[in-house]
Amino acid sequence: MTADSHALTTAEHSPIAGLAHDARGGISNPILGMLLFITSEVMFFAGLFGAYFSARAQNTPWPPEEFAHTLNPLSLILVATVILVLSSVTCQMAVNAIRRDDRAGFLRNMSVTVILGIAFLLMQAYDYLLLADEGLTLNAGSFGTTYYTLTGFHGAHVFGGVLMLSVILYRGMAGQFSSRHHDAVEAASLYWHFVDVVWIVLFSVLYLL
């Protein structure tokens, strides 16, 4: 393919870009794509939660007696929860900063978000070690299997989110975002909020309910 035709394969650079967009404008492609992706992720977690509630309905008592006090909400996990919620706040502050064209504020808040995300992951890993010491492992009956599957896949999503935000941070440091051009930031922050909300639901169901 020739150089000019190559440029035509993405809508943004096409000379007929006018054709490519809804006349009504509206939400941008990356953000709509991310919202739809989050919808599918919601369904993924719905499948896992379905399995969890099925196991919970079938096995009484829940938690089993040997783990009756293992999952204590007032422990390290509460700190981790607060950290993740805070990271969502700083993430939004970063988005608000770039909307105002405040690049320094954007970079500062995004860095804090990434660090908080990493801190959450480390705390979760440490918490896994503590739980394993108490005998709660992946193969400790339905209780252990569902606990680790739900929190593990949430952790994997946090890890994915940290990677995504790191890329955003890197691109931000390279000066790629401005108040007019920061769809990727908005999309990544949506994903990060989603991960945060999943954790709040998870925490409520696993530790409080």
Added chain:
Amino acid sequence: MSSSPRPRSASDLILIAILVVTMGALIIGALATGFMDGMFPPEAVTRQGREIRSLYDIVFWIAAVIFVFVEVLIVYSVLRYRRKPGQDELPVQTHGHNVLEVIWTVVPTVIVAYLFVISLQTLNSIDAVAKSPDIHIRAVAQQFRWQFDYLAEDGVTTLFTEDVATSDQGGGMHVPVGANVQLQLTSPDVIHAFYVPKFLFKRDVVPGITNRFDFTIDPAEAGQTFRGQCAELCGTGHRVMLLDVVAMTPADYEAWKAAKIEQAGATPAPSASAGPVAVTLEETAAGIKFTTKSLEVTADQAFAIDFKNEDPASVPHDVDIRAADGSVLADQPTIDGGTATTYTYAALPAGTYTFICSVHPFPDMTGTLTVK
């Protein structure tokens, strides 16, 4: 659609005539050749099965009428509305017709609502489970055989067990006609399904769940045997999970049951007196396979097989002998994995026989016994 219909030309009338004649010939041909018989399940032999059959017949005839109507409509439209040479002017651009569209939304809705209601009525009748049925049987489905535990009135205590599932091997689930039999279904391993085509019924056997259903065999069926088999893929031996339901008169059933209870009470006799053993062979089962696939013994002399089962404890095996026609000549008890035993066999006349694991009767666990 509101424009007045175009006058029909002679060729159109001929077309319609051909269509009617062809369809008529097809339908008459179908009826005459017994094709239509193939479109119905076999005559049911249980009360519940007959109800399902009545429902099937209603569903079938409604479906058949709809099918013929729509298919004729398709064929007619295709033949009638060919583009003719020189037809360059566009046909009328019909975008829709509200009345027609409402009709073909409402009419199917009414039909399926009717089908739903009659299905639900039948369902409530055939799925009804009696609190105190006449007979309790527990069918245990495991890879790859059926076993029938006959239970006491409490539905829990086992009176005796029929562990041979097919009648050609002298077993089968024996039940009296006219009695309300309740079958409990359990599986220790994977999902199976209890299926007897002439019951027009199947029910999954799900590990962890005990499914139950009732059936009553029609009195006229006494003396009949109904074949069934596992209907849910359960592994390599899925197709050999055959079973027979043997319908008996109540009197025959009581006699059979009494004999079975007596047999169960007696100490299990060692397998038929085999006489002095002339030769001892060796056989090992590992990975659901016999390691030796052919054995040889001398004619008219009793013999023995030292049998080792090297599979996990949950996998039983045995070494039975069958004649070429499939009849069982020696039926040995199974042994669990990780154990060994010596089976003794009565003398056999010269010939070629099959030795086989009755739990896993497929090629890997089948061998040739040559007697000469």
Added chain:
Amino acid sequence: MATTTLHPAAATYKSGLYEWLTTTDHKKIGIMYVVNSFIFFFIGGLLALGVRAELAQPGLQFLTDEHLYNQVFTMHATVMIFLFIIPMLAGFGNYIVPLQIGAPDMAFPRINAMSLWMLPLAGVILLSGFLLGGTAAAGWTSYPPLSEDRILASTGPGQDLWITALILIGTSSILGSINFLVTIFKMRAPGMTLFRMPIMVWTVLVTSVLVMMATPVITSALIMLFIDRNLGGHFFDPSTGGNAVLYQNVFWFYSHPAVYVMVLPAMGMISEILPTFSRKPLFGYKAFVFATAGIGALGFSVWAHHMFTTGAVFLPFFSLMTFLIAVPTGVKMFNWIFTLVRGQLTFSTPLLFALGFLSMFLIGGINGAFSASVPVDYALHDTYWVVAHLHYVLFGGSAFGVFAGLYYWFPKMTGRMLDETLGKIQFVLMFIGFNLTFFPMHVLGLQGMPRRIADYASGAGWNDLNLAATVGGFLIAASMLPFLWNVFVSLRSGKIAGDDPWEGNTLEWATSSPPPPYNFDRLPEIRSERPVFDQRHGHGAGGHK
């Protein structure tokens, strides 16, 4: 039609291998989807012939290793569903949708390329089991505990390869569906309002919603199964506190909507072809759109009709929903037929396959209503009746639709027509072979022949019908020979198609064949769902009713 040479744009399709491997052009990606799907169609077909060869007569003759037999039918279904039908329809969607809505490409071209390349990778992973000690053998449904890692169930790597491949394909589908949705919502040409979109686009839209909402759910089931098998989890094994029926619920929550994923785009293709060849608009466009959306919505509430015999689902609700889905399906059937009525039909090969779709899908739809009636399903479930039913839907429906679409859009894709005579030979062979294979299976099922068995007693009375089905299967295989020859010959020396060989209605016929990389030099004014018809005859030509 006066054109005698290929459009200059055809030159870009002759570019080198590297160009094809790295392209982000939706048209090339669409073509590669189609080619890839056909490769897997032939692989899946050979596996099916293996099954039919074994069942031709009683006794074990061909696949004498029954474990291999189980692998073969498991792979046949998995390949046909996940590597043929779903990607094939996604491929047509990829090629057609941007053209039909007047867009220059998909919304995310690079993600589009990634979705494509995950498929052959998944196929290789799936089938590598044959070389690595056995593929999955627990059926394409892979119900645990049979699919768990234990003796007499699914030891060895095959089942894990199956899980991995399906997660890959699922991810590809999810990314593809998001791509379609953003493309359809955001990249329509000016004037292309939602209710002027071609039905094909509507069906892809509804399909994409189904894929996006349902596929992640099966991904979760597959992951749980993987955890059970490899990490000592206890989701599905009742002997360790799991629940075997749970998997079925989660599996069918995806896999029933997946049936509509496999048939809706084919319906969309038929809905493009019938109007073109009858020179009339689709009868009841809006009703058709609502019927499609209705099927999509109801599709999420009928999954447990695959589980009526488990004794573990709420029967009346799922029975009612399953019956109700017949209504929008029936609406579509009548819309199609009344598109033909008072039209001017030209019997080109695409129309033949489309009519094949109508008459065969009709059978698949009607015999589906039998299984909606729970008591009747007790008799028919897991017998060859169900095998007949699903093939009438997925082969008689979807596969006939795919061939209709291929004959219809091949000129657009390549600039050359497929040969009509060879096409008609293929159609006749395939139509007869198909019915000879699958119609007898209704009877076999009624007589009590269960699915997924390698052998049956010769006294069961099933010999003749099985032999007929096997002969039919080989006839279907034979029908592929004229098809392959047709493609081979037509690519080299087929008649030059020109922009609009069929007098089509939708925007893809407004550009050259093949279209240039940016799709359109200029777009006609879009004032209805048939912009090219309006351009040809004038808006409102032929009278509006």
